[in-house]
Amino acid sequence: MSLYGTELAAIHASGFEQRAEAGAATLLRSLIRWRRPVGQIVELACGAGRSSERLTRAGWPVIGTDLSPAMIELAKTRAPNADFSVADMLTYAVPKDAAAITIFNEGLNYPSAEDIATAGGLSAIFTRWREALQPGGILMFDLIGPGSGGEDGSYTTGREGDGWSLVATIEEAVDHKTLTRTISCFMPVQGDEYRRVREVHVVQLYRPETILAALDEAGLNAEVLPGYEGAPSKTGWYTFLARKPV
Incomplete structure (x- = not known):
């Protein structure tokens, strides 16, 4: 079945995109910290556009993609200055020399294990994204892992x-x-x-060491953040910042 149909997409936009906005704030601070030249920010699994709105208001050109047509329609309304399309993050050709690639709100957890394998595995996926980044460019995303189901599962x-x-x-x-x-x-x-x-x-659930190993194999310098600004990670939740070497 398709995910995030019209009703759930609207609910998600209304009550579940605060973490994406916090992610955008963290990304903006990181871009300033490393003095990245202005380039496109590509938001994979962009959702209803709350982070895209924050990034475009800060003056960054944004491209957003999502598998849910309902999400994309909401994003177009919320962030009219961004460029949105319906696309699969695993097959979407990220434009070259991107300043950053983001996947907020657990977007990378959604592809099945079979889809990840068909795309070559995590390290191959991260390698393609590294190749699309400009030197020093940033890949920022969050995931859930074992333990996110609570103490009783x-x-x-x-x-x-x-x-x-x-x-x-x-x-x-x-x-x-x-x-x-x-x-x-x-x-x-x-x-x-x-x-x-x-x-x-x-x-899918991922252990942080699995993600870090795949990022390293892809040639990215990565670290686990304590969360986004104003949105600390809960048990079983992990936030990653990876950079392409200069």
């Missing part, structure tokens, strides 16, 4: 917003390789009646 959570509510059941596999999110969205229709939309997301 499963839990249920909920959230409400303007005109919607959401209940999600999280279940981490016993082998700690995948995590399943069963998401039910409720939107009021009339009186006490609600319309329900359900999506099931199965994502």
Whole structure:
């Protein structure tokens, strides 16, 4: 099934993109720190465009891609100065000499193990992105790993917003390789009646040492950050900053 249809995309845009905006703030500080010349920032799995809006307001040219057409339509409205398209991050040809590539909000967890293998594995994927970066360019992304399913491996959570509510059941596999999110969205229709939309997301889990090894093999200098500015990493969540050598 397709992920992030119209309803869930709108809910995500309303209540779940704060971390992407925090990631954009962290990236901007890093670009200033290393005095990167202005170049394109490519946002893979860009979501509804909250980080793209922050980056374009700071004067950076932004290209955003996402597999969800609903997300892309929202992003076009939120960040009209960016260039958006529907595309798969694993096959999208990132333009050369990019100043930065981002994958905020666990985008890299979503491709299946089979899709990653078909693309050549993590190190091959990171190598292609390194080749697209300008010298000193930045690859910044976050992932979830084993332990993100909580102490018992499963839990249920909920959230409400303007005109919607959401209940999600999280279940981490016993082998700690995948995590399943069963998401039910409720939107009021009339009186006490609600319309329900359900999506099931199965994502891959990665240990940080696996990611660091793949980044190193791809020729990138990488570190694990404590999180983004104002959004520290929780248990089982990891934030990576990698740079192409100058």
